[in-house]
Amino acid sequence: MAPTALVGGLVAAFVAVAQAQSGGSAMLRFGCSNIVIDRIDPLVDPGKIPSPHVHQIIGGDAFNATMPVGDISQIATCTSCTFEEDFSNYWTANVYFKARNGTYKRVPIMVNDAIGAANGGMTVYYSAPGKNTVTAFKPGFRMFSGDAKRRAPTNLGKATQSCFRCYDGPNFKGNVNSPCFDPVRDTEGFPTKPCLGGWRSSVLFPICWDGKNLDSPNHADHVAHPVGGPASFTSMGGKCPSTHPVKIPQIHLEIVWDTTKFNNKADWPADGSQPFVLSHGDTTGYGQHGDYVFGWKGDSLQKAMDNACFATNCKQLKSQTFPQANKCLVKTAVKENNDGWLDHLPGMEGM
Known part of the structure; x- marks a missing residue:
């Protein structure tokens, strides 16, 4: 079965990576x-309502300000993800545009390439170099990637764990x-020019436990x-x-932001600097980060990793349509304006 038939509009680089890998990679x-x-x-502020800054969240409907340490798949009743067995939760800070007049507007989230009729959200990757090479996460597992306080580059090149792509x-x-391999379009910090097609965030997680x-x-x-x-995208090599000592699947999150709505340079700062800011106040983009709570049902993730599943082609997993996935929602805990123009970032009144 040809990889191009599986992924439709996926970029050629992804296909090349999959074809080049051997040993039943997933x-x-x-x-x-x-x-x-x-x-x-x-994860970072359990039980706190409201927490310091805004997030966008995907996955199972067990998500709450306080989540018990245990098997989340036994608590959730639906998931917004393609695979019915994945009740995990994934979340990142949102991106806001700061206009020249000092007001803020949340940047809309677009659906990624070759995904389908999702309601915004993210694209999730899980990679393994071959059968029996990784150990799937256990119920109760959680982790964080990145450093919300970082304001300088890591200079890791293709091995950076956070980057942005500026579409032509x-x-x-x-x-x-x-992801993170393009020397022209990829940057570790926010793009510094208007991107004609918007831009994409990438967040990669560690692979050793x-x-x-x-x-x-x-x-x-x-x-x-x-x-x-750090391991670069789909590069699971390295001791x-x-x-x-335990190698775990590489998780990688992608979020596509419709920054095209804010490409008018007349609305940008008078000094020409880029106008975007993460919801926790970072104007550089270097503080991009991601949170993860594992929630796959039973041994479904382990089976997927051990059976060379590629893209959404996986006989070991059950898929749902996006009309179904889009119905899985969680009630908003903090009632505040998330879509209009704001005088300050939510939780950041002093900025």
Whole structure:
């Protein structure tokens, strides 16, 4: 079965990666609709309503300000993701436009390339280099990727764990290279010019686990990068450190932002600087980050990783349509304006 028949409009680079890999490698790529845009964060600020900044959230409807440590798949009743077995939750900070007059507007989320009729949301990847090479996450597992306080580049090049792609035009024009691999269109910080087709965020998670702890106080110490440094997109090579000897699937999140609505340079700052800001106040983009709570049912993820599943082609998993997935929603916990023009970012009154 030809990879191009499976992924339709997926960029050629993804197909080339899949064809080049050997040993039964797996690379799930699927869409998840938004379940809510809200100011709660059960990982970093559990139980706090409201939490400091706005997030966009996808996945199962068990998402709440407080989530019990346990099997989330036994609590959730629906998921906004393509695969019915995935009740996990994934969330990131939102992007806002700051106009020259000082007001803010949340940037709309577009559906990614070759996903379908999702309600905004994200594209999720899970990758493994071959059968029996990774250990799927356990119920109760959680982790965090990135550093919300970072305001400078890591200079990791293709191995950066967070980047932005500036599209040349509508319909993902210029989307040729793998995520974070394009030396012209990809940047670790926010794009500094108007992007004619909008732009895309990429957030990658660590691939090594200590094999014991399902979480850690900072939600990061129980996971790690290989000894040679962070793994680039679908690159699962590299030995895990002795402190974190268990290789886990590589999770990668993509969010596409319709920044084209804000391309009028007359609305940008008078000094010509870029006008976008993450919902936690970061004007650089280097503080982009992602949160994850595992919620796959039973051993479904392990089976997918061990059976060379590619994109949405996976006999071991059940798929649902987006008209079904889009119905999975979570009630908003914090009642505030998430779509109009604002005098300040929600939770950031002093900015």
